[in-house]
Amino acid sequence: MKKQYPVYLVGAGPGDPDLLTVKAQRLIESIDVVVYDKLVSQPILALFPSYVKHIFAGKQASNHYMPQPEINNLLVTLFKQGRKVMRLKGGDPFVFGRGGEEALHLAKHGIPFEVVPGITSSAGCAAYAGIPLTHRDFAHGVRFVTGHMKESSGLGLNWESMADPDTTLVIYMGVGNVSEISARLINAGLSPYTPAAVINHGTRDNQKVITTTLTNLPSNVISENLTGPTLMIIGRVVELNRYLAWFSKVPKNNSPFVTD
Ligand SMILES: C[S@@+](CC[C@H](N)C(=O)[O-])C[C@H]1O[C@@H](n2cnc3c(N)ncnc32)[C@H](O)[C@@H]1O
Structure with missing residues (x-):
């Protein structure tokens, strides 16, 4: 009887293929179908052997995504066809990635699955921007927040609890609501002069980092007209970018794993 594999819910990290986990890399070389979304970078997609069937679960240009129930059902169908399936997501599947919804759907159908964590974009972007998310002199904690809610529910965030100068805030998917967030x-009491950073295409060759203040964040974001994945970091740790921005100085295409 043919061996049946679990569905693998895999995090691809923020974009730099060198940030894939060893397990993700090994699965890439052994699966036969990948269902991926728009955050997965091209250099990572290029790692799949040519026989692997690619199924795109989202369209960036039209902002039209495969509806979530359709993705859930697709995973079930592919599993039932006896395929070795990878569901590949940007960052970590369980951080604002709907990995929880997909895992629940599989569990409900009695389908075995494994979750392979990835480097979430806040960790990847912060590291590549030279912004430690915590530092004993600047921040005692860090909070990950979505800047985008399910349609029509608004930004139902607890602003008072977020306005803590000792906690770093990382806002995912917040560009469209940057004026309201600021x-x-x-x-709620956070100083308008609190340092803030915007990281666009973090960890990728075209990474862009803008540092500003909380009050000037909206005008900076709007004037840059940013496209592509963008994360905002708010807190005193952002000041360290001035000293620690290493990635902008590294020659691109300079992976330590490529030999001359
Ligand atoms: C739907 S969430 C998915 C988050 C993902 N699961 C993770 O752990 O990073 C998408 C948001 O993640 C952030 N993001 C993901 N990759 C990024 C990158 N390379 N640079 C900047 N932001 C990124 C952006 O805020 C983007 O709007």
Whole structure:
């Protein structure tokens, strides 16, 4: 009888293929179908052997995604066909990645699955931007927040609890709501001069880092007209970028694993 494999819910990390886990890399070389979304970078997709069937679960240009129930059902169907399936997501599958929803769907159908964590974009972007998320002199904690809610529910965040100068805030998917985020945090008591960073295409060759203040964050984000994945970091640790921004100085295409 043919061996049946679990469905692998895998985190691809923020984009630099050298940030894949060893397990993700080994699975890439052994699966036969990958269902991936738009955050998965091209250099990572290029690692798959040519016989692997690629199924794209989202369209960036039209902002049209395969609806979540369709993705859930697709995973079930591929498993039932006896395929060795990887569901590949940007960052970590369990951090704002709907990995929980997909795992629950598989569990509900009695389908075995494994979760392979990835480097979440906050960790990857912060490291490559030279912004330690915590530092004993600047921040005692870090908080990951979504800047985008399910349609029509608004940004139902607890602004008072977020306006803590000793906690670093990392905002995922917040670019579209940057004016509201900045204004609400200031109204809740966070200093308008709190350092803030915007990281676009973090860990990738085209990474862009803008440092500013909480009050100037909206005008900076809007004037840059950023496209592609973008993360915001708010907190005093951002000041360290001035001393620690190493990635912008590294020659690109300079992976330590490529020999001359
Ligand atoms: C749907 S969430 C997925 C998060 C993902 N599961 C993770 O752990 O990073 C998408 C958001 O992640 C952030 N993001 C992901 N990759 C990024 C990157 N390379 N650079 C900047 N932000 C990124 C952006 O805020 C983007 O809007």
